[in-house]
Amino acid sequence: MASANPLALREQFDTAAQQKDASVLAMWIFLVTEIMFFGGLFLAYTAYRSFYPEVFGAASRTLSATIGAVNTAVLLTSSYTMVLAVRAAQKGSRKALIWFLILTMIFGTVFLGVKAYEWHEKFVEHHVPGPSFHLEGEPLQGQAQLFFSLYFAMTGLHALHMVVGMGIMTVMTWRAWLGRFNADYYTPIDVAGLYWHFVDVIWIFLFPLLYLIDRHVPK
Amino acid sequence: MITAALEEREHYLNASYGLKSWLLTKDHKRIALLYLGTITLFFALGGLFATMIRIELLTPQPDLVSSETYNKLFTMHGVIMVFLFLVPSIPATLGNFFLPIMIGAKDLAFPKLNLLSWYLLVAGGLCTLGAMFAGGVDTGWTFYTPYSSTYSNTYVIATALGIFIAGFSSILTGLNFIVTVHRMRAPGMTWFRLPLFVWSNYATSLIMVLGTPVLAVTILLVGCERLFHIGIFDPALGGDPVLFQHMFWFYSHPAVYIMVLPGMGVVSELVATFSRKRVFGYGFVAFSSVAIAVLGFLVWGHHLFVSGQSVYAGMVFSFLSYFVAVPSAIKVFNWTATLYKGSISYDTPMLYAFGFIGLFTMGGLTGLFLAALGIDVHVTDTYFVVAHFHYIMVGGTLMAYLGGMHYWWPKMTGRMYPEGWAKLSALVVFLGFNLTFFPQFVLGYLGMPRRYHVYPPEFQVLHVMSTAGASVLAVGYLMPLVYFLWSLRYGKLAPANPWGATGLEWQTSSPPPTHNFEEPPVVTHEAYDFAALLEEAQVG
Amino acid sequence: MSEHIDSIKTYTLIFLALLALTFITSTVAYIDLGPLNIVVALVIAVTKMLLVALFFMHVRYSTKLTKIVVAGGLLWLAILLLLTMADFVSRGWLAGT
Numbered sequence: 059m060a061s062a063n064p065l066a067l068r069e070q071f072d073t074a075a076q077q078k079d080a081s082v083l084a085m086w087i088f089l090v091t092e093i094m095f096f097g098g099l100f101l102a103y104t105a106y107r108s109f110y111p112e113v114f115g116a117a118s119r120t121l122s123a124t125i126g127a128v129n130t131a132v133l134l135t136s137s138y139t140m141v142l143a144v145r146a147a148q149k150g151s152r153k154a155l156i157w158f159l160i161l162t163m164i165f166g167t168v169f170l171g172v173k174a175y176e177w178h179e180k181f182v183e184h185h186v187p188g189p190s191f192h193l194e195g196e197p198l199q200g201q202a203q204l205f206f207s208l209y210f211a212m213t214g215l216h217a218l219h220m221v222v223g224m225g226i227m228t229v230m231t232w233r234a235w236l237g238r239f240n241a242d243y244y245t246p247i248d249v250a251g252l253y254w255h256f257v258d259v260i261w262i263f264l265f266p267l268l269y270l271i272d273r274h275v276p277k
Numbered sequence: 278m279i280t281a282a283l284e285e286r287e288h289y290l291n292a293s294y295g296l297k298s299w300l301l302t303k304d305h306k307r308i309a310l311l312y313l314g315t316i317t318l319f320f321a322l323g324g325l326f327a328t329m330i331r332i333e334l335l336t337p338q339p340d341l342v343s344s345e346t347y348n349k350l351f352t353m354h355g356v357i358m359v360f361l362f363l364v365p366s367i368p369a370t371l372g373n374f375f376l377p378i379m380i381g382a383k384d385l386a387f388p389k390l391n392l393l394s395w396y397l398l399v400a401g402g403l404c405t406l407g408a409m410f411a412g413g414v415d416t417g418w419t420f421y422t423p424y425s426s427t428y429s430n431t432y433v434i435a436t437a438l439g440i441f442i443a444g445f446s447s448i449l450t451g452l453n454f455i456v457t458v459h460r461m462r463a464p465g466m467t468w469f470r471l472p473l474f475v476w477s478n479y480a481t482s483l484i485m486v487l488g489t490p491v492l493a494v495t496i497l498l499v500g501c502e503r504l505f506h507i508g509i510f511d512p513a514l515g516g517d518p519v520l521f522q523h524m525f526w527f528y529s530h531p532a533v534y535i536m537v538l539p540g541m542g543v544v545s546e547l548v549a550t551f552s553r554k555r556v557f558g559y560g561f562v563a564f565s566s567v568a569i570a571v572l573g574f575l576v577w578g579h580h581l582f583v584s585g586q587s588v589y590a591g592m593v594f595s596f597l598s599y600f601v602a603v604p605s606a607i608k609v610f611n612w613t614a615t616l617y618k619g620s621i622s623y624d625t626p627m628l629y630a631f632g633f634i635g636l637f638t639m640g641g642l643t644g645l646f647l648a649a650l651g652i653d654v655h656v657t658d659t660y661f662v663v664a665h666f667h668y669i670m671v672g673g674t675l676m677a678y679l680g681g682m683h684y685w686w687p688k689m690t691g692r693m694y695p696e697g698w699a700k701l702s703a704l705v706v707f708l709g710f711n712l713t714f715f716p717q718f719v720l721g722y723l724g725m726p727r728r729y730h731v732y733p734p735e736f737q738v739l740h741v742m743s744t745a746g747a748s749v750l751a752v753g754y755l756m757p758l759v760y761f762l763w764s765l766r767y768g769k770l771a772p773a774n775p776w777g778a779t780g781l782e783w784q785t786s787s788p789p790p791t792h793n794f795e796e797p798p799v800v801t802h803e804a805y806d807f808a809a810l811l812e813e814a815q816v817g
Numbered sequence: 818m819s820e821h822i823d824s825i826k827t828y829t830l831i832f833l834a835l836l837a838l839t840f841i842t843s844t845v846a847y848i849d850l851g852p853l854n855i856v857v858a859l860v861i862a863v864t865k866m867l868l869v870a871l872f873f874m875h876v877r878y879s880t881k882l883t884k885i886v887v888a889g890g891l892l893w894l895a896i897l898l899l900l901t902m903a904d905f906v907s908r909g910w911l912a913g914t
Contacts, residue, residue, distance in 0.1 A: 069383065069384075069792075070382070070383045070384040070385070070386065070388060070461070071386075071461075076460055076461075079460055080386045080387075080456050080459075080460040080461070083455075083456050083459060083460065084386070084387065084452055084453075084456045087452050087455055087456065087486055088452060090486060090487065091448055091452070091486055091487075091489070091490045092490070094487055094488070094490040094491050095490035095491070095493060095494050096494075097490075097491065097494075098490075098491045098494035098495055098498070098524055099494060099498075101520075101523075101524065102498070102509060102520060102524075105517065105520055106515070106516075106517075109515070109517070110515060113515075187505060187506075187507040187508065188505060188506070188507075198515065200508060200513065200514030200515045201514070201515035203507070203508055203514055204507075204508055204509070204514055204515050204516060207501075207507035207508055207509055208509070210507075211498065211501065211507075211509075
């Protein structure tokens with residue numbers, strides 16, 4: 059990824075603007091593929107929730123909405139520091155860029171930590187799909203398991219994207235440390251930011267769908 | 278491979294030597310040749326399975342293979358041909374080679390990504406082949422649940438993983454093409470000066486980017502279900518197998534257009550060049566590619582007419598399916614209109630183009646039969662369906678692919694192939710194809726179901742005809758392989774523009790230099806402007 | 818290229834708005850609105866998505882092409898969801914089953 063001279067134009071391009079435009083467009087198209095990738099899971103969730111609204115409601119209420127909300131706030135904060143990192147890059151401020159990238163990674167780690175805690179609770183409560191699955195007081199165990207299968211598939215793939223994002227941020231921080239970016243060349247930061255915000259947006263939908271929409275029915 | 282006469286001038290083939298210069302190349306032309314070699318191998322393998330299927334079907338009894346083996350044979354034939362040959366075929370070879378040159382670019386926007394795409398295809402292919410050697414898979418290329426997720430005890434996960442990986446190859450190729458067409462066009466190369474081959478590859482890329490991720494996640498869920506028994510598609514736990522079919526066909530129906538759209542692009546080039554005329558209704562043909570890409574996403578439910586899908590959804594999907602016929606027909610009519618009063622020459626590529634137009638029309642029209650709910654209930658899962666999609670994929674895509682290979686071979690290698698043999702091969706392929714697949718329409722209509730190797734004796738005559746046709750077809754496919762290889766050493770040297778064609782790829786030398794053009798091209802006229810070409814020749 | 822650089826104040830305001838929306842959606846979820854609960858939750862989620870996309874992802878200042886790509890992605894997601902759900906929703910309609 060890193061070239062000797064970051065300002066050097068790769069040979070297939072004519073101008074720096076063309077190179078930047080191409081990279082940003084490519085990232086947006088990649089994000090569209092991600093929309094469709096998660097789209098399959100959103101479809102499965104929508105379909106099965108419409109089949110079994112009561113079971114999905116009961117299963118959903120076993121999740122902690124407070125933890126979900128706090129984690130949402132953590133992730134939004136990481137997006138905030140990310141956008142400030144991009145802004146620092148635009149301004150050519152190396153030090154601020156590095157600090158904001160590190161902050162972004164810290165909030166990302168906190169999010170993953172909370173997520174890991176939640177998953178651990180599922181193991182303890184036997185809410186992990188498999189032979190030992192059991193949801194208390196639910197006659198339709200199979201359908202309840204379906205909710206948790208989708209829960210793990212969706213949050214798991216989201217977390218995987220977070221982990222990839224953390225890897226990208228580590229590389230970006232390293233390259234920023236080496237002074238590879240300046241006000242004229244910061245495309246990788248820009249593109250990495252798009253990815254990070256996108257992962258945030260996925261969570262913005264996962265949070266209400268998995269945690270919230272069945273809260274109002276009294277326990 | 279390269280003789281002294283060619284060695285004098287530096288071009289992409291002699292710019293560097295050695296295995297490393299190929300395996301680490303970033304040159305889109307070399308990557309195209311890597312793809313060409315790879316998919317030719319996959320095609321041969323898929324063809325081998327087809328051969329065994331056809332031999333088994335010679336008699337009504339099971340004699341060559343057992344039922345289990347037969348299930349694996351048609352599965353591996355389908356998986357290899359669809360995911361490892363047809364999907365990458367034209368875009369990854371001819372598209373990779375010529376799309377940048379046709380728009381006057383030095384390369385694709387992301388050459389390393391392009392190389393990565395090839396490695397992903399190879400990795401996905403090896404994974405699939407590994408599953409095959411370990412014992413194969415018997416679910417059919419469609420992997421319908423719950424058979425694939427719960428009951429089949431063959432190598433489903435390994436095969437699915439191979440398709441998953443190959444899918445990313447396809448996504449990255451599509452992404453690369455889209456960005457390249459948007460950002461890398463030469464000065465003066467406006468959207469409406471693009472050759473129609475570029476338009477159709479652009480439309481194909483849209484489908485790759487929008488559809489393939491859904492297949493990826495579907496396969497992922499099937500894999501998880503097999504490994505952890507989580508019940509997403511398992512009725513015992515409340516899952517719905519039909520949801521799998523929706524998700525699978527959301528990709529796999531548009532994937533049919535991934536396969537055929539690039540072929541349509543090739544045919545547009547061939548018809549223009551060998552009629553010496555601008556393609557009639559250029560704008561309509563260009564937009565019909567995009568229209569096919571878009572409409573293709575609205576019709577997948579016609580694969581689910583007998584699956585338990587709601588009748589009302591079936592009606593909507595049936596209705597929408599007819600709309601795809603409109604842009605497809607626009608293309609066929611416009612190609613025909615281009616021929617009118619054209620100065621037609623019957624070179625080999627043009628013969629393949631004629632073959633494409635005829636066979637694609639047959640395949641398309643029988644598709645309309647199948648889109649009609651009532652008829653489809655009668656012929657679902659019969660040889661009628663098999664014949665229909667082979668008319669599109671083999672009669673359409675493969676004819677166009679061979680036509681394109683003959684058309685651009687002189688440009689890619691700098692050598693001419695023997696025209697007489699090539700014409701003969703085009704004829705043999707056309708006859709062999711029809712003898713193989715036309716009887717299958719009849720078989721299907723009479724009630725012969727697909728995926729069975731035992732059948733009532735009264736069907737034998739038609740099956741024997743089909744197998745005889747397949748033998749002829751095999752000869753037709755082997756011939757180009759032989760004379761193409763022969764031409765690398767003994768073929769006449771190709772001039773820059775052997776066909777008198779327009780298009781930027783014919784303005785650079787054969788084979789092109791590494792950066793495609795000696796001078797960065799500036800485009801001053803529309804595509805297929807034969808008058809301007811003539812003027813330039815006279816001035817020059 | 819003329820890059821638009823937003824002020825820290827703008828970003829902070831958007832960030833606070835996102836936090837506020839998270840709080841609102843979490844609170845409203847406990848009030849019984851009947852079928853409107855889903856609607857409210859999704860409207861808030863879409864609002865948050867728009868804020869992130871328009872400001873944090875700079876779609877507001879992006880080229881028309883970027884906007885088309887984003888809209889196209891969402892449209893295709895809608896096709897996937899709507900046409901599939903059209904099947905599931907209408908299955909029970911036949912002959913009073």
